[in-house]
Amino acid sequence: xxxxxxxLVDMDGVVWRGGIYVAKNIKALRALQERYKIVFxxxxxxxxxxxxLDRIKAVGISSEINDIYTSSALAAIYIxxxxxxxxxxxxxxxxxxxxxxxxxPIVSEGPEVDxxxxxxxxxxxxxxxxxxxxxxxxxxxxxxTNEDPTYPVGDRLEPGAGAVVSFIKxxxxxxxxxxxxxxxxxxxxxVVDKYRLKKEEVLVIGDSLHTDVPMGYRYGxxxxxxxxxxxxxxxxxxxxxxxxxxVRDLLEALELKII
Numbered sequence: 001x002x003x004x005x006x007x008l009v010d011m012d013g014v015v016w017r018g019g020i021y022v023a024k025n026i027k028a029l030r031a032l033q034e035r036y037k038i039v040f041x042x043x044x045x046x047x048x049x050x051x052x053l054d055r056i057k058a059v060g061i062s063s064e065i066n067d068i069y070t071s072s073a074l075a076a077i078y079i080x081x082x083x084x085x086x087x088x089x090x091x092x093x094x095x096x097x098x099x100x101x102x103x104x105p106i107v108s109e110g111p112e113v114d115x116x117x118x119x120x121x122x123x124x125x126x127x128x129x130x131x132x133x134x135x136x137x138x139x140x141x142x143x144x145t146n147e148d149p150t151y152p153v154g155d156r157l158e159p160g161a162g163a164v165v166s167f168i169k170x171x172x173x174x175x176x177x178x179x180x181x182x183x184x185x186x187x188x189x190x191v192v193d194k195y196r197l198k199k200e201e202v203l204v205i206g207d208s209l210h211t212d213v214p215m216g217y218r219y220g221x222x223x224x225x226x227x228x229x230x231x232x233x234x235x236x237x238x239x240x241x242x243x244x245x246x247v248r249d250l251l252e253a254l255e256l257k258i259i
Contacts, residue, residue, distance in 0.1 A: 005198075006203070009039070042071070045070060045092070072119060074184075075178075076098035086115070091120065115143055116132045116135050142172065146180065147166075203221065205250070207230055207231055213239075
C-alpha cells in the first residue's frame, strides 16, 4: 500500500452522477476519510460549494467548505488575484455565489466589462452568448470555468460547459485567456501549498482521461482513474496519457490495497 498524505477527489463521476450517488465509491470514501485528508474538486460550475458540502455530508462523508474546490471558486480566486473588476457571467448559482463572496461586481450590461466568466448554463440564450462574445472582442478577459464537453448525469452524458465555451471561441476566434478548472494544474499548486505537501504525497482520483489524469500527470503526482464516470475501458486502451492506477471503483482500490 502506498502511503499518501492527501487524496484530491473528483465529485461528478466519482461521488455522484448527477442526482445519483455512486454507492461503492461512497462506501470506500467513508473508510478512506479515517486515514487520509480528502479534498474534493469538481469542474461542475453550477453547484455552490455549500451545495457540494451538503451532498457529501448527506452520505456520511466528513468535509469542510474550505476543502471543496469548484471551477467557479477557482475562477473567482483568479479574478481576485488578478484584480477585481466588472464581470459578466454565463452560468448558474455556483459562479454567482463565488463572485459575490469575494466582492467581485457582477454586471448584466456594459459598456465597460473587465471579465467574462463562462460556465454551464441551463438557461442559456443566444442573447447571453452574443453579449459575452461582444465584451470579449472589446477587451474583456475571457475565463472558462472548464472545457468539459459533457458531464455524467445518471446513465447518460449531457452537454457541459465546454460546449458553451466552444460557441464563444468560434465567435471571437481565440482560446480563453484562462481555464479555471481541470486539467489546469494550478489547483494542485493551491493544494500543495495550503497543506504543505510534497508531490509524492498527493493522489488525484477522478473519472476523466481528459481532465483528472492529464492534470495529475503534468504536475507530477500519481493519478487513479475510476471507471464509474465518463471513461470506458475501450477509451483507456487508446489514451495517450495513462493513469498510475485504474480501478472499477474505489472499493476495488481498497481491496487491492492501493490506498
